[in-house]
Each structure stands twice: as C-alpha cells, then as structure tokens.
Amino acid sequence: MTNKDNNFIVRSAGFEDAEAIFELIKSYPEELIARPMSDIVENIDRFVICITDSKVVGTVSWQILPEIGAPKQPSVEIKSLAVHKDHQSSGIGKTLVNAAIDHIKTLHPAQIIALTFHPEFYTKLGFEVIPKETLIHKIYMGCKNCSKYDSPFTCPEVAVAMKIQK
Numbered sequence: 175m176t177n178k179d180n181n182f183i184v185r186s187a188g189f190e191d192a193e194a195i196f197e198l199i200k201s202y203p204e205e206l207i208a209r210p211m212s213d214i215v216e217n218i219d220r221f222v223i224c225i226t227d228s229k230v231v232g233t234v235s236w237q238i239l240p241e242i243g244a245p246k247q248p249s250v251e252i253k254s255l256a257v258h259k260d261h262q263s264s265g266i267g268k269t270l271v272n273a274a275i276d277h278i279k280t281l282h283p284a285q286i287i288a289l290t291f292h293p294e295f296y297t298k299l300g301f302e303v304i305p306k307e308t309l310i311h312k313i314y315m316g317c318k319n320c321s322k323y324d325s326p327f328t329c330p331e332v333a334v335a336m337k338i339q340k
C-alpha cells in the first residue's frame with residue numbers, strides 16, 4: 175500500500191526488517207511492552223511496517239488470543255504499534271492499524287481488541303471503549319509479567335474493541 179500524498183509505503187514485514195522493528199519498539203519503553211528479537215522473528219508474519227526513504231518508520235503487530243476448545247469469541251489483539259517520533263502526525267499510525275485490520279479480518283474473528291494509553295486514536299478508527307474485565311484472555315497473556323502495575327485494573331491502559339460483523 176502506498177500513500178502518495180505522504181510518500182510512505184506500508185507493507186508486510188520480512189525477516190530483513192526484524193532489527194529495525196526491534197529498535198522501534200524498544201524506543202517506546204513507557205508505552206510498549208518490549209519484544210525480544212526472537213519473538214519478533216518468530217512472529218514476523220504478523221507485522222506490518224511503514225517505510226519512507228528506505229527506512230522503517232512505523233510498525234504494528236497482532237496476536238490471536240487463546241480460546242478453550244472450538245473458538246466461540248475469537249479475538250485478535252493489535253499490539254506493538256509504533257511510529258518514529260520524527261514521522262508522527264502524518265497518518266502513518268492510522269494507515270498501519272487499517273492495514274493490520276485488513277489482515278486480521280481475513281481470519282474472521284469476532285472482534286479486534288487493543289489495550290492503549292491513547293483510546294481516542296482507536297475510537298477515531300471505529301473502535302469502542304470496553305470494560306477491561308471482558309478481556310481476561312488478554313490480561314492473562316499480556317499482563318501477567320508486567321512489573322509496572324500490581325494489577326491490570328490499576329494500570330491506566332484502556333481496552334478498546336472493534337466488533338467484526340459475520
């Protein structure tokens with residue numbers, strides 16, 4: 175996908191992008207959970223990146239949340255969204271999330287979710303704020319190793335979801 179107005183390209187990541195993705199996520203330690211290089215490489219098919227002037231300036235990823243038995247409410251989380259400081263406010267974040275949504279929709283999930291410090295960014299894209307308590311899977315997967323907050327319910331991150339019509 176190319177945005178001609180802003181001169182950037184959004185495409186699926188390849189192995190050659192792993193180092194740049196690693197550095198970009200690491201540059202936001204307050205906002206994002208760091209991801210080891212091995213995790214990025216093993217999940218490289220779940221990353222989309224934005225390139226401008228041959229440099230990776232944005233990335234986003236997604237993860238399927240676990241279900242017990244046959245999937246009743248399959249949910250996919252958008253995570254590791256980062257746009258380089260010098261390239262923010264140019265529509266890159268929005269384009270990356272929309273590209274991730276397009277990929278995720280091919281799986282026919284019931285919903286796409288995110289935990290975010292910037293809920294307005296997501297509500298502008300069609301997500302709605304939901305109670306965190308409805309995301310027990312996510313809390314188990316992502317929050318159990320958090321050392322910043324004693325409980326997901328004291329963490330200021332907000333849960334948002336986009337329901338997908340069947």
Ligand SMILES: CC(C)(COP(=O)(O)OP(=O)(O)OC[C@H]1O[C@@H](n2cnc3c(N)ncnc32)[C@H](O)[C@@H]1OP(=O)(O)O)[C@@H](O)C(=O)NCCC(=O)NCCS
Binds near residue numbers: 202206263269
């Ligand atoms: C949050 C982030 C991804 C936004 O990326 P971006 O490329 O600057 O955002 P865009 O230019 O695509 O903005 C799209 C829309 O969201 C709005 N927006 C952008 N950042 C926002 C924020 N922090 N809070 C609320 N709204 C925001 C913009 O005003 C714009 O609105 P418009 O469509 O009405 O003009 C980027 O600031 C970032 O990487 N932050 C640090 C890492 C981080 O916080 N990651 C988690 C994000 S949930």
